[in-house]
Amino acid sequence: MFASENILELTYLIATVLFVLSLKWLSSPATARHGVWAGEAGMLLAIAGTLLHKGILDYRWIAIGLVLGTIIGVPMGRVAMTAVPQRTALSHAAGALCVTLVGTAEFYLRAPHVPQFMMGVLSLEVILGALTFTGSLMAAGKLQEVLPQRPITYKGQNLVNLGLLAIAIGIGVTLVLHPDKTFLFPFMIGIPLAFGVMMIIPIGGADMPTVISLLNSYAGLSAAAMGFVLGSKLLIVAGALDGASGFILSVNMSKAMNRSFTNVLFGAFGQEQVAVAGTKEARPVRSASPEEAAGILAAASKVVIVPGYGMAVAQAQHKVRELYDALTKRGVDVKFGIHPVAGRMPGHMNVLLAEADIPYDKLLEMDEINGDFPQTDVALIIGANDVTNPAAREDQSSPIYGMPILDVDKARTVMVIKRSMAAGFAGIDNPLYYLDKTLMLFGDAKNFVGSIVRELSGGHG
Amino acid sequence: MQLDLVTGLYVFLLAAFIGFEVIRRVSPLLHTPLMSLTNALDAIAVVGAIILAGEGKSNFAKILGTIAIIAATSNIVGGFMITDRMLKMFKASGPRKP
Numbered sequence: 079m080f081a082s083e084n085i086l087e088l089t090y091l092i093a094t095v096l097f098v099l100s101l102k103w104l105s106s107p108a109t110a111r112h113g114v115w116a117g118e119a120g121m122l123l124a125i126a127g128t129l130l131h132k133g134i135l136d137y138r139w140i141a142i143g144l145v146l147g148t149i150i151g152v153p154m155g156r157v158a159m160t161a162v163p164q165r166t167a168l169s170h171a172a173g174a175l176c177v178t179l180v181g182t183a184e185f186y187l188r189a190p191h192v193p194q195f196m197m198g199v200l201s202l203e204v205i206l207g208a209l210t211f212t213g214s215l216m217a218a219g220k221l222q223e224v225l226p227q228r229p230i231t232y233k234g235q236n237l238v239n240l241g242l243l244a245i246a247i248g249i250g251v252t253l254v255l256h257p258d259k260t261f262l263f264p265f266m267i268g269i270p271l272a273f274g275v276m277m278i279i280p281i282g283g284a285d286m287p288t289v290i291s292l293l294n295s296y297a298g299l300s301a302a303a304m305g306f307v308l309g310s311k312l313l314i315v316a317g318a319l320d321g322a323s324g325f326i327l328s329v330n331m332s333k334a335m336n337r338s339f340t341n342v343l344f345g346a347f348g349q350e351q352v353a354v355a356g357t358k359e360a361r362p363v364r365s366a367s368p369e370e371a372a373g374i375l376a377a378a379s380k381v382v383i384v385p386g387y388g389m390a391v392a393q394a395q396h397k398v399r400e401l402y403d404a405l406t407k408r409g410v411d412v413k414f415g416i417h418p419v420a421g422r423m424p425g426h427m428n429v430l431l432a433e434a435d436i437p438y439d440k441l442l443e444m445d446e447i448n449g450d451f452p453q454t455d456v457a458l459i460i461g462a463n464d465v466t467n468p469a470a471r472e473d474q475s476s477p478i479y480g481m482p483i484l485d486v487d488k489a490r491t492v493m494v495i496k497r498s499m500a501a502g503f504a505g506i507d508n509p510l511y512y513l514d515k516t517l518m519l520f521g522d523a524k525n526f527v528g529s530i531v532r533e534l535s536g537g538h539g
Numbered sequence: 540m541q542l543d544l545v546t547g548l549y550v551f552l553l554a555a556f557i558g559f560e561v562i563r564r565v566s567p568l569l570h571t572p573l574m575s576l577t578n579a580l581d582a583i584a585v586v587g588a589i590i591l592a593g594e595g596k597s598n599f600a601k602i603l604g605t606i607a608i609i610a611a612t613s614n615i616v617g618g619f620m621i622t623d624r625m626l627k628m629f630k631a632s633g634p635r636k637p
Contacts, residue, residue, distance in 0.1 A: 097580050098557055104573055105564040107629040114623045117580055121615055128586040134593030139605045143592060147612020154613055155620025162571060165621065169578045169614050176607040176614075180587045183600040183607075195544050294574055301584050302551055308587045309542035315554040320581040322558030323573060330567070418567060425570030429625050437632030443567050 089127030090312040096120030097316055101323075107438055124312060159433045160390050163422040164221035167290055170297045171214035177300045178207035182267065184307055190258035197257050199306040201250030205270045206300035209243075212274030214293050220278070221286060221422055229282040242273040283387075284464065286422045288331040295324025327424045334418035334444075336470075336481040363499070366517040368526060371493055372533030374517075375401075376408060378455035378491075382447060384415045384484055385427050388461015388496070392523035398460065399434035401527050404534040413440050415447040415457075415484050417465035448485050457489035461496075461523050467508045478506060492516040495526050572625045579618025585611035 096116045103113035129140070157165045181204040185192065192200070219225035246269040249262050281289055302317025304310075332338060366374075375381060383402075389395060405412050414436070420427045428441050442450075451457065459466055462484075469476040470483045486492055487510055494511060496518060510516060519526055565573050588611055592604030 093583070097583075098561065100576065100580065101558070101561045101565070101573075104569060104576060105561070105566065107566070107569060107626070107631070110569060110572065110626045110629070111623060113576065114619055114626060117576060118619050121579070121583065121619075124583055124586055125589070128589050131590060131593070133590060136593060136595050136601075139592040139595070139601055140589050140608060143588070143605045143608025144612050147609040148616050150609065151613035151616025151618075152620070154617030155624070157621070159625070162575075162621070162625075165617075166571075166574055166578065169575070169618060172610040172614050173578060173581050173584065176582070176584050176588055176610040179603040179607040179610075180584065180591055183591050183597075183603040187596055187600055290574070294577070298577070298581055301581050304584055304587060306542065306544075306547045306551075308590075309547075310587065311542070311547075311550045313583055313587065314547060314550045316580050316583045318551050318554035319558040319562075320577040322555050323562045323577045326559065326562050327570060327574065330570075416567075423571060424574065425567060425572070428568045429571045429628070432625070432628040432630070435628070435630065438568055438629045439631055441568060 083132075086127045086131060089123050090310070093120035093124040093127075094312050094315045096123070097319060101319060159429055160393060161222075162429060163286065163290065163426060164218045166423060167214045167218035167221060167293070170290070170293045171211050171218065173297045174207045174210035174214060174300060177297075177304050178204050178211055178267065180304060181207060181307065182263075185263055186260075189260045189263070192253075192257040194254050194257075196307060197254045198250075199303045201253060201266060203300050203303035203307055204267055205246050205250060206296050206303065208267050208270035209274035209277065210293055210296040210300060212271045213278050213289075214274075214297075216275055216278035217281075217286065217289055217293060220281075220283065227283040229280045231280045235276075235280060239273060239276050242269055242276065246270045246273065283422065284419070285335075287419045287424050287426075288328055288335065288337075290423045291324050291327035291331055293324070295321050295328055298322070298324055331419055331424060334482060336478070361512050363511050363518050364514075364516065365520055366493070368519070368529035369533050371517065371519055372530045374491060374493070375405060375410070375456055375458070375530065376534060378410055380411045380450075380454050381405060381456045381458060382413050382415050382450065382454045382486075382489065384417075384420075384457060384459045384462050384466060384486055385431065386417075386420045386460065386462025386465065387422060387426075388463075389523055390421055390426065390430055390461070392461060394460060394523040394527055395430045395434040397524050397527040397531065398431070399436055400531045401534075402436055402440075404531050408534070413442055413447065413450070415444065415486075416441055417444050417462070417484055420462055420465055444482060444484055451485045451488040454489040456491045456493060457486040459486060459492065459494045459496075460527065463496075463508055464506060466510055467506065469506065469509055473509075476506060486510065487513060487515075490515065493519055495519045495521065495523050497522060568629070569626075572622045575618050575622045575625070579615055579622065582611040582614035582618065585615065 097120050100113040100117035103109040249266045298317045298320025302314050305313030416427050466486045468487045470478045470481040588604050588607035595601045
């Protein structure tokens with residue numbers, strides 16, 4: 079006969095299968111929503127099975143937790159699409175908080191008799207959990223602009239950070255060998271908490287896609303470690319999937335910036351450019367009005383729009399959609415070229431443009447679109463800077479040299495919507511702006527695109 | 540329940556391989572929903588928190604367990620909701636389905 083323990087294991091097994099299917103279905107937009115349903119079904123099954131666990135004596139606290147969690151979760155599920163990066167960072171923090179608290183409670187329930195293997199994974203769980211918790215909160219703060227976005231650096235920063243991490247690991251090792259030294263445990267939480275803050279301080283806005291992915295990976299790994307502690311295969315699988323996904327995204331993002339992980343975490347981009355900023359001379363640029371821009375766009379047959387973080391800041395995606403409609407109606411072929419690190423998290427631009435109802439088959443990745451630029455009449459850049467900078471291809475002295483970019487300078491005409499001539503996040507001047515074929519469209523992205531749309535629909539019938 | 544190290548590592552490594560193979564195929568178009576979905580799935584850690592709060596072996600465990608349930612549940616509810624909201628927005632061009 080089936081004991082209740084076996085039934086519980088069986089529900090976990092089914093949930094595991096559903097989780098894998100959930101990610102598999104996410105591979106294509108056509109089946110992606112099935113993925114969400116599979117995930118929800120697996121989750122409900124696993125929670126229902128757990129609630130029947132015979133060791134549970136008191137349901138009051140569980141009920142309070144589930145209700146309060148839902149009350150917080152619903153608004154978190156309803157945030158505006160432009161706020162998705164900070165929401166994601168917050169959810170990494172919440173996941174890490176859960177893991178760290180459970181690890182802490184497990185330690186004090188078992189101490190001082192904790193088997194070595196158990197203590198090892200438990201240390202891993204709380205160290206990763208704690209640093210992910212504060213690191214993600216810091217990232218969310220920077221993304222929400224409650225904290226300064228500029229990287230903050232000081233001398234010996236890397237030494238301090240690595241030192242903190244080394245001390246935390248040292249404490250973990252000591253506890254594995256001497257689990258009765260329970261007074262050390264609070265330090266094993268506190269130091270990674272401090273490390274999480276220190277780790278994010280030197281990181282600037284444009285590095286956020288990599289950092290969010292990395293924190294995603296840590297959150298997954300800490301959950302997997304918790305699975306080892308609790309002996310839950312389901313949790314090990316879920317953590318491994320999350321860890322793998324975060325890892326793949328981090329690698330993608332670092333490649334797209336031509337930087338290594340260590341460089342993102344320990345590099346602090348902002349520093350070296352400070353000296354360059356002073357020597358910049360005023361070079362002439364050509365600017366154009368909305369009327370002129372509309373005229374050129376209307377005469378084009380192929381247009382590629384390159385969106386960046388500036389489009390998100392200006393909330394211009396719906397106006398961009400109107401522009402897309404107006405041009406498509408005139409028979410202009412409009413596509414979007416999306417750099418992997420455009421925006422503040424992987425896939426950020428795609429979500430914003432999809433929100434504005436732009437069909438996803440018009441959103442092309444860098445590698446797919448780059449071959450098209452020589453046949454493109456107009457490349458229209460909205461709020462993107464460094465990802466279009468030809469210096470990354472040509473100028474070996476440039477800090478972003480080697481970073482793969484969108485080859486917008488190969489289009490016949492380049493138009494750049496930008497608020498002013500201020501340099502991008504990296505503080506690097508963009509030679510694209512001084513080309514003869516480049517027209518600068520100065521103004522707020524939303525208003526400027528709106529004016530172009532008015533010209534297109536009114537002025538020329 | 541106890542799990543020995545080797546069994547645990549088998550499960551972890553196999554899951555990591557499956558994860559790599561499956562997730563590599565996810566189009567960059569959907570990387571934001573991917574992150575919010577894996578985040579929601581990761582919140583399965585709630586099962587550990589539920590047992591902790593329900594068994595009530597100590598008041599300390601009960602309190603930490605309850606806070607952990609709140610944190611994880613907010614991720615489950617919020618994560619699935621926002622993933623579905625995002626995925627609903629992705630539409631192909633051409634004739635729209637009714």
